[in-house]
Amino acid sequence: MALMDYEDIVGAVARPKSEQELAGVAWAVARGGALAGLTVAELRIADAAHEVSDCKVADLASLIRQGGDPLGNAFARIRSPRQRRPMGAVYTPHLIVDAMVTWIAASDHPVRVVDPGAGSGRFLLRAGQVLPSSELVAVELDPLAALVCRANLTAAGFDHRARVIVDDYRQADLGSCGGVTAFVGNPPYVRHHQIEPKWKEWLTTTASDRGFQASALAGLHIHFFLATLLSARTGDIGAFITSAEWMDVNYGRLLRGMLTDGLGGESVQVLAPEAMPFEDAATTASVICFRVGSEASSVKMRRVKNVEELADLTKGRRVAKKRLQAEKRWSTLLSAGQPKPEGYIELGELCRVHRGAVTGANAIWITRANNSALPVKTLFPSITKARELFAAADGVLASLDGLRAVIDLPADLEVLEEEDRELVQRFLHLAERNGACSSYVARHRNPWWSVGLRSPAPILATYMARRPPAFVRNLVGARHVNVAHGIYPREPMSDDVLDALAASLKAGVSIAQGRTYAGGLTKFEPSEMERIPVPNLELLSEMAL
Secondary structure (H helix, E strand, O other), X not given: OOEOOHHHHHHHHHOOOOHHHHXXXXXXXXXXXXXXXXXXXXXXXXXXXXXXXXXXXXXXXXXXXXXXXXXXXXHHHHOOHHHHHHHOOOOOOHHHHHHHHHHHHHHOOOOEEEEOOOOOOHHHHHHHHHOOOOEEEEEOOOHHHHHHHHHHHHHOOOXXXXXXXXXXXXXXXXXXXXXXXXXXXXXXXXXXXXXXXXXHHHHHHHHHHOOXXXXXXXXXXXXXXXXXXXXXXXXXXXXXXXXHHHHOOHHHHHHHHHHHOOOOEEEEEEEOHHHOOEOOEOOOEEEEXXXXXXXXOEEEEEEEOOHXXXXXXXXXXXXXXXXXXXXXXOHHHOOOOOOOOOOEEEHHHHEEEEEOEOOOOHHHHEEOOOOOOOOHHHXXXXXXXXXXXXOOHHXXXXXXXXXXXXXXXXXXXXXXXXXXXXXXXXXXXXXXXXXXXXXHHHHOOOOOOOOOOOOOOOEEEEOEEOOOOOEEEEOOOOEEEOOEEEEEEOOOOOHHHHHHHHHHHHXXXXXXXXXEOHHHOEEOOHHHHOOOEEEOHHHHHHHHO
């Protein structure tokens, strides 16, 4: 080990240059306490760490005892969000930690508190302060994070009633408990692409054994909820924070099912997308509180504007579990549904909403509008980026300038004149060489070269962003690909009525009406957009006068 001078310690904690420096400080704090028995993986890290003498970390330990997490902050700085993403490590702000642990403490007197993805141990540090007799159990797979957690628990004086289990939570042995266990934390968010097949099989098989349907597309956070249900006993409680997309997407069906049958959902609080509670992760967060085996007939639900409003997790509007079980989307239940104003109907009664065409290979099928290598009649100026709609002045697309073109060829190339057909054949030869005919989309359309653009929609709309959709009057006949929806009247409408309809949509739609996805994005599927309340045709005609 290389010896560090005292003046280097502040730098190692506040602005460390390496994981070795952080490990050295963490080990200096932990090695004198009851959590000094490291796993093999942790020992390797400690052996490679910079050595720091015990007497030189007193100030650091004092800061930890006061509720700070300098080691966790250092860990998050050393490892960038990109480096932490494969393990889903996102560190929770202290205000949210306080709110969740306060709910735990007010709900029961747990004998044990378990954090299933402990990181630096923020939740357990707070639990140790407000629950002076509870055992504190950290489960953490990352050995460096586990070492940091040991240091924090030791510095705070909780090491004699704490355990750190370095293992995958899905297979970790928590041991027995003579009373209520409280589960609290921020389960790691890892998308299904990065989850091993054996664990996907574990999820679907285990869920099926418990009477639930599970999708292999579920993220790791859903795995942790299921593992919690397996470990818990009736009467145990919990509070987890995670991305809110589970409320609406298909893979979230497992969690929705558990909350109404077995896991015992008590409340669901969803932060507004613009709140952005995590410094290094753009997501819409939800806090879920549960009491295992609860037979309560309802769950409290609410949407909050900011982190401060999470202080009281007992608030919310009661929604019957029977209704929750019948709904495929829960985000619409976060607030009481407002009755439609007199004279209002759903957009779908007036219009159909269609997503734009999928090209299957934008690099090939989207080109500059004046591409002389193709016949003009095959080039269709189109909305190919959502920002083109957001940038439309006054919500009106009045010019095709700046738009790229989609190459949309006729299914029967014989309808083209000979000169044009030669240009198209030359293009198709190049497109085939670049794999345009072998994409999934191309293989499922007949013929593969015909994108099949829809006719111009008089109103175009964005459908995925961290803001309400942009509704734009399309005065120039632009087409659209799948970055936008087209709104098509079921019956002919005058331009003035279409203007009034677009204005009503712009004024009356909020992100709360869409579904929330990872990254804090709110999405409106065509069917969801068709449910937006709008004035009926008579009112629109009056507005157009």
